Amino acid sequence: MSQQIDADKLKKAEASVTIAKSMITQAIEQSAANPTMAEEALKQAGMEMTQAQTLITQAQTPAAAQSAQQTK
Secondary structure (H helix, E strand, O other): OOOOOOHHHHHHHHHHHHHHHHHHHHHHHHOOOOHHHHHHHHHHHHHHHHHHHHHHHHHHHHHHHHHHHHOO
């Protein structure tokens, strides 16, 4: 039996990564003119990346559980 990965969670993770990329770009662009705004954008990017990592882990969990059951 093949492993199942939650594609919906992966799509949400991809969206979080895209948002994080946008925030990082914004931080770079704002770094000279507005360091405070750049810092906030980086904080938000970090939160988005954490969210993406969580979603990826959740997407893999059903596959890992299924794999563990098959090896018993």
